[in-house]
Amino acid sequence: MGRWEPNARGRLERAALDLYLERGFEQTTVAEIAGRAGLTERTFFRYFADKREVLFWGSAALQEHLVDAVAGAPDCLAPIDVIAGAVEVAGERMQERREGARRRQAVIVANAELRERELIKLANLSAALAGALRERGVDDPAASLAAEAGIAVFKIAFQRWIDDDDRDLTSLIRESFGDLKAVTAGT
Amino acid sequence: MGRWEPNARGRLERAALDLYLERGFEQTTVAEIAGRAGLTERTFFRYFADKREVLFWGSAALQEHLVDAVAGAPDCLAPIDVIAGAVEVAGERMQERREGARRRQAVIVANAELRERELIKLANLSAALAGALRERGVDDPAASLAAEAGIAVFKIAFQRWIDDDDRDLTSLIRESFGDLKAVTAGT
Structure with a gap:
């Protein structure tokens, strides 16, 4: 019968990231996160199934937003432009959370199990993107190629954003789609 | 002091795939593989560290071939064409082993841990491909984009090859690079 706690999810998330960065993901317990x-x-367990979920609970919403953006894109767009639009929308939603994203990324890079989990995500x-394109009648x-290309661009733009304080994610995503186009054209 | 056994690696590999397909990867023991x-x-342990390695021992050689092909490509080629050439060479080496590749793929698809391992591979x-391109002076x-695009094409061409008896892997790889070019051009 816990009482209502203001912004409990956000507080748990920050405490978990602090601890994962201070002493490592493996070494941190749920009791310590809750205490901090x-x-x-x-x-804690009202919000997260386990300490890994603190890092991955956002993926379901991210996937939903990507799929919705693909489904809602104008019919006239080419598949790669549908994907680019969806990835840009996802990027906009992340833009204000660079510091959290950077901290999360540092935790993930430091742990093999988490890197694997990130690859699976x-x-x-x-x-999901490929499925959403097929729903639009793309064969x-x-x-699959447009979806894979979109995720590759997202990975690379995201890393550039984490590394560079002066750029915003949406413009890096747009630029990276342009880079991909130039790269695959072989020019 | 085991005596020399002709083609022990190949016999163990076939026995392992048989058993993984018959009763599942999890349910199979090393003792059963050796017995079969x-x-x-x-x-068994002279050739493989564990039963998972039976499915993944080829990755190191595959990576080496890809990296060597990138390193040895003519200077005049664009990065994506360097990658395409390397992936085609890897495809040629796999071409005669479709039945084994198909059996291996069926085992991997059926097991979450193995699917994760395959993503990591x-x-x-x-x-490794991105690193080899940077060695050639590609920024x-x-x-990274050319390497990611190359692996995306490989994944998709490989799946088409597994599904379609009438196509050879190299031509599917070549065709998929063309498809990627068309897709990213947004036409």
């Missing part, structure tokens, strides 16, 4: 946030373990996003292999 | 191959567990191949993001 001034909350109980019970409250990206592979699932790619499969394979074009649907 | 008419060899000892000791012989592909991510490592992409990183990022072009190096």
